[in-house]
Amino acid sequence: NAGVMQNPRHLVRRRGQEARLRCSPMKGHSHVYWYRQLPEEGLKFMVYLQKENIIDESGMPKERFSAEFPKEGPSILRIQQVVRGDSAAYFCASSPPSKGETQYFGPGTRLLVL
Amino acid sequence: GESVGLHLPTLSVQEGDNSIINCAYSNSASDYFIWYKQESGKGPQFIIDIRSNMDKRQGQRVTVLLNKTVKHLSLQIAATQPGDSAVYFCADRLTGFQKLVFGTGTRLLVSP
Numbered sequence: 001n002a003g004v005m006q007n008p009r010h011l012v013r014r015r016g017q018e019a020r021l022r023c024s025p026m027k028g029h030s031h032v033y034w035y036r037q038l039p040e041e042g043l044k045f046m047v048y049l050q051k052e053n054i055i056d057e058s059g060m061p062k063e064r065f066s067a068e069f070p071k072e073g074p075s076i077l078r079i080q081q082v083v084r085g086d087s088a089a090y091f092c093a094s095s096p097p098s099k100g101e102t103q104y105f106g107p108g109t110r111l112l113v114l
Numbered sequence: 115g116e117s118v119g120l121h122l123p124t125l126s127v128q129e130g131d132n133s134i135i136n137c138a139y140s141n142s143a144s145d146y147f148i149w150y151k152q153e154s155g156k157g158p159q160f161i162i163d164i165r166s167n168m169d170k171r172q173g174q175r176v177t178v179l180l181n182k183t184v185k186h187l188s189l190q191i192a193a194t195q196p197g198d199s200a201v202y203f204c205a206d207r208l209t210g211f212q213k214l215v216f217g218t219g220t221r222l223l224v225s226p
Contacts, residue, residue, distance in 0.1 A: 004157075033213065040122055042203055042216030043158065056213055091157050095212075100146065103214060105157035 002027065004094050004106035005074075012112045013082050021077040021109045025094030032075040033093040033103055034067060043091060049075060082113045122201060124221040133191040135220045137204035140185065144206035147180060148214065149189045153200045161189070161202075191222075199224045 005024040013019050025032050031050055035043035048056040049069035060067065064082075069075040079086055089110050093103035127133050139147070145166040150158035164171045164178045164187075171178050177190040187204050201221050205214040 006157075031212070035214075035216075040219075042219050043205075043214075045213040045215070048212050056211070059213070100207075100212075102148065102160055102163055104160060105150070107157045 004029075004092055004104055006090075006092050006106040006109050008109060009107060010110050010112070012114065014114050015083055016081050019079040019082050019086070019111055019113075021079075021090050021092075021111070022074040023077070023092030023094075023106060024074045025092075026104055028096060029094035029104075030097045031095045031101075032069050033095075034075075034077050035091045035093065035105075037089045037091060037108075046077075079111075082111075084113050087111055087113045122219050122221045124223060126223045126225065127194050129194060129196060129224055129226050131194050133189075133194045133198070133222060133224075135189045135191075135202050135222065137187040137189075137217045137220075138185060139187060139204070139206045139215075139217070141206065141208055141215070142182070142185065143208050144215075145209040146207040147178070147187050148205050148207075149176075149178060149187075150203045150205065151198075151200045152203060152219075158203060194222075194224050196224045196226055198222060 033048050034046040037043045045059040047060050047067045064080045066078045089108045091108045093105045095101040095103045148163040149161040152158045162173045162176050162178050169180050175192045179188045201219045203219045204217045
């Protein structure tokens with residue numbers, strides 16, 4: 001059973017460009033979560049999605065950031081007009097349909113904004 | 115509540131020693147707690163979890179203790195090995211919510 005998959009693993013963008021980060025949950029998991037991690041810090045929650053629904057986006061910046069989890073295909077975290085402060089590791093986690101289940105993390109995407 | 119990261123606290127132990135990593139959480143409404151291990155350049159790896167109706171849970175070489183009175187969580191690793199070297203994060207989840215709130219993390223260094 002493959003784990004959570006994320007791609008790309010590393011992404012370099014110039015200021016003002018768009019970044020698209022993809023996450024495929026574990027097989028059988030329908031809940032997806034995105035977290036951001038700065039160096040030497042813990043992960044900070046961004047958004048929680050189920051198929052075609054955003055359930056909790058309380059950690060998402062109000063501008064430039066969006067997330068989706070379509071009926072088919074991976075979840076996408078999109079950052080428009082990136083700035084240097086967006087440089088971080090972005091982790092996706094997934095959990096099964098039942099509430100309260102453990103979240104399993106992917107390997108992350110390391111975004112560097114030049 | 116969330117912790118703001120400064121320099122990671124570090125715990126240095128010898129191979130074969132037992133390690134204890136501590137964590138404080140801030141919200142008394144949290145009902146689920148979890149420990150993750152993160153190696154350099156990798157994603158967090160699940161170690162063990164515990165629900166608020168328990169105060170102790172054991173896994174293979176690991177034990178988690180929960181003290182709800184003082185909002186304290188600890189991870190005990192028996193017979194620590196060099197492969198245990200990593201940053202360890204605790205996280206908690208508020209009742210009724212799915213998002214995890216992570217602590218600052220502790221770096222465990224195991225020397226042979």
